[in-house]
Amino acid sequence: MGWKLLISSITIFFLLILLFFYVIPLKTINFESTPVNSNFSSFSEVDNNMQFYPNMRFPEKSISYEILDCPLQKQDDMESAFDIMEDVTPLNFYSVDNNADIYVTCEERAKTNGNLFIAGEGGPTNITAIGNLAVILNGEILLIRESNCPTPNIALHELLHVLGFAHSTNPENIMYNITNCNQEIGDDTLQLIEDLYSIPSNPDLTFGNISASISGRFLSINLTIINSGLKKSEDFKIQILSNEEIIKTVDSESIDIGYGRFIGMNNVWVSQVNVQELELIIDAEFEEINKENNKIKLEIKQ
Ligand SMILES: [Zn+2]
Structure with missing residues (x-):
């Protein structure tokens, strides 16, 4: 009986340590996105009040x-x-x-x-x-x-x-x-x-609203991807990076012109401690009007 008790005690002790460091949320850190720059340089200077709506x-x-x-x-x-x-x-x-x-x-x-x-x-x-x-x-x-x-x-x-x-x-x-x-x-x-019409007839995936927080070692994230381009997209992937390391990859189906897709995730395991920055990347193999708006950085909300 003595051995069993000892092994059980040691196991419980380690489980408690694991629980304390990895599972129990110590504190919640909220992240906010930095603004996305998505201007079209090709015609932003043209005075466009000739049309019902711009462009x-x-x-x-x-x-x-x-x-x-x-x-x-x-x-x-x-x-x-x-x-x-x-x-x-x-x-x-x-x-x-x-x-x-x-x-x-x-x-x-x-x-x-x-x-x-x-x-x-x-x-x-x-x-x-x-x-x-x-x-x-x-x-x-x-x-x-x-x-x-x-x-x-x-x-x-x-x-x-x-x-x-x-x-x-x-x-x-x-x-x-x-x-x-x-x-x-x-x-x-x-x-x-x-x-x-000099803009190529391609999709243009970019980020809409994003909210993210880390509790202990777990990330909760809500994000919207929109297609503000001229063509339906193909399937693509979204990568979530923490301190420049990929922690999660999500597959998404195609998005039509003018449509968006909401993706919400809870309890995404974050292996690093002390996360200063999260990054989201739209990993799309097809041509887009603008690839620069496929990345967004999230910093700790002050
Ligand atoms: Zn008329």
Whole structure:
């Protein structure tokens, strides 16, 4: 009996030591993230109040359209508006039979708003805006009047609305709210389209809200990963580092444009004592608009 008692006592003694140092939370340390820098240097200096929201664009340079029930003249106007835009911008428009990015419809009856004759209506119908880009997923054009000009100014005006452009106060600009044949597309409009579509059509994963704390030797962490890019991501991994050593790797499935994923974990074992800094890394093998926002450091909250 003496031996058994001795072994039991020693075992309990060691278990208590283990419990004291590793399991019982001694104190809780909270961590906070340092700000993420995610500016796009390519066009941050362009004055972008020409659009409904800053930096609106379609996910791809190639944009599909479907013209539904339009008389021949209006259909011609619309198609030549697409051709003109193809000539002066990096954009490319192609016709499809369903799931179009842009739907074009026509109305025979004249529409009035007070004394103003409405020539058409157009605009984005589905936008997702997180991060620096407002991504246009769908747009619609309603052509009411055909153009009497050599260029299809009404169709061009409505197409620019769909591309995110608001009205101009300059009567010579095609985006002025009353149409005339001498109006032209502004050079600043063309420059902005050029700049916006120079961004590659890639995903852009980055961190949203994060909260983390360590109690004793255990980490609790809540984090959100968002895709503020122009394409659905593929699967990726998230690495959690403590004092520059990986303590946990988590797999995540793909995230769609404009969506986020919440990941919460408790009781992640931290082998180091005296953790001064945590780091989170989005480990993605695919191309992204910006890879620099895939890392974030968490420091002890003072
Ligand atoms: Zn308008």
